[in-house]
Amino acid sequence: MYLLRLALQSLNNRRITALLTVLVIALSVTLLLSVERVRSEARASFASTISGTDLIVGARSGSVQLLLYSVFRIGNATNNIRWDSYNNISTLPQVKWAIPISLGDSHRGFRVMGTDQSYFTHFRFGRDKPLSFAQGKPFADLYDAVIGADIARELGYQVGTELVLAHGAGAVSFVEHADKPFRVSGILAKTGTPVDRTIHVSLQGIEALHVDWQQGMPARGAGHVSAEQARELDLTPTAITAMLLGLNRRIDTFAVQRQVNQFSGEPLLAIMPGVALQELWSLLSVAEKALLLVSACVVLTGLVGMLSAILGSLNERRREMAILRSVGAKPWHIFSLLVLEAMALAAAGILLGLGLLYIGLGLARPILEQEYGLFMPFAWPSPAELKLLATILLASLLLACIPAWRAYRLALVDGLSIKT
Structure with missing residues (x-):
């Protein structure tokens, strides 16, 4: 115990250097824990992009490709599913509900998705959270549209705003459905998923847009079908x-x-969202691990700074060590003293780093939740974070052995007769 008091008094005598060392370690610990917490929450948020859905069915392709265009609205399908195939599969005795999805159009870079009312009833995200409306209601008219929260915020749209959809999924389109404008009937609450950047319309609305299209282009003259005429057609x-x-x-x-994958009507693929999400995350984990590695290097830099500070002070402290030896201190006392100093610096840096982390969470949590859908709880350090902190303490212990061993080797005469 007396060695610990002696170590703290020694650090107090060099308080400026000690405080700077603690601050460097604290900042590196804060960065490491922030990356780890964002990484774990991002993974949880990614895995909960879709919840409560047992299977996703699309044209036969790859599982990741099907997940990307059906859930994340990235890319395009290799083929479509015939409507009669949808009816056959949705009426299987094991199926409780089915949500049809039709993609292909866009509005100012935001994807348009055709679906039906079952989407607002059965679609879940997060931890089995249902969709809710911040304003308005689901589409009821043929030309109603429900928009995500990000679209409403970025484009300034409100309930009743008129919008014109464009053909294709690009940010810029040269072919617009200007003859059949839609009206915003509802705005969904923020979900932190691709739903926030999607425009939802009815399947019949998608059909009405393309009812007079031929070979990828709208019909002209007598073949043109107006918005009101489209209401009278079978959509x-x-x-x-x-x-x-x-x-x-x-x-x-x-x-x-297995039934879907062996469907005789046309080649189809059924995937389990959870399995496909894990497969997709494994492809993205390289960047995640690289970020964690960079943070670990920052922590190592902070610990090396601590090592440099202790090593740099050894020459100045030779006489101090010699005096301790002269009053009966054993060599292992000197060794333990320097190890305790390093451990005290590391422990103080970790505690300060944790404090800075929670202060940062308090300031950044509303922004992360609003902008990125990441919920960062005020929770005790997770087992993974505790392992990282224990690793930092162990690393500081190992690094402290270098100056401690050097001090251990200092002789009494060498300490009392410092050469200039």
Whole structure:
């Protein structure tokens, strides 16, 4: 115990250097824990982009590609699903509900998705959270549109705003459906998922946009169908892009997946969202690990700074060590003293780093939740974070052995006769 008091008094005599060392370690610890917490929450948020959906069905391709265009609105399908195939699969006895999805159009770079009312009833995200409306209501008219929270914020749209959809998924389109404008009927609450950047319309609305199109271009003259004329037509879809399935029993997932993959009507693929999300995350984990590695290097830099400070002070402290030896201190006392100093600096840096982390969370949490959908709770350090902190303490202990061993080797005569 007396060695610890002696170590703290020694640090107090060099308080400026000690405080700077603690600050460097604290900042590096804060960065490391921030990256780890954002990384874990980003993974949880990524995995909960879609919840409660047992299977996603689309044209036969790759599982990641199907997940990307059906859930994340990235890329395009290799083929569509015939409407009769959708009806056959959605009426299977194991299927509780089915959500059709039709993609292909956009508005100022935001994807347009055709669906039906079951989407607002059954779609879940996060930890089984349902969709809710910040304003307005689901689409009821043929030309109603429900927009995500990010679209409303970035474009300044409100309920009743008129918007014109464009053909294709690019940010810029030279072919617009200007003859059939839509009206915003509702704005969804923030979800932190691709839903926030999606415009939702009815499947019949998607059909109405393309009812007079031929070979990828709108008809002219007598072949043109106006917005009001389209209301009188049969707008039953002929094809959709994908479908989300919820089953009566989770145990039936593999059986239904096999049925879909062996469907005789056309080549289809059924994937489990959780498995596909893990596969996709594994592809993105390289950047995640690289970021964590950079943070670890910053922490190591802070510990090396501590090592340099202690090593740099050894020459100045030779006489101090010699006096301690002259009053009966053993060599292992000198060794332990320097180790305790280093551990005290590291422990103080970790505690200060934790304090800075929680202060930063308090300031940044509303922004992260609002802008990126990341919920950062005020929780005790997780087991993974505790392992990182224990690793920092262990690293500081190992690094402290270098100056401690050097001090251990100092002889009494060498300390009392310092050469200038």
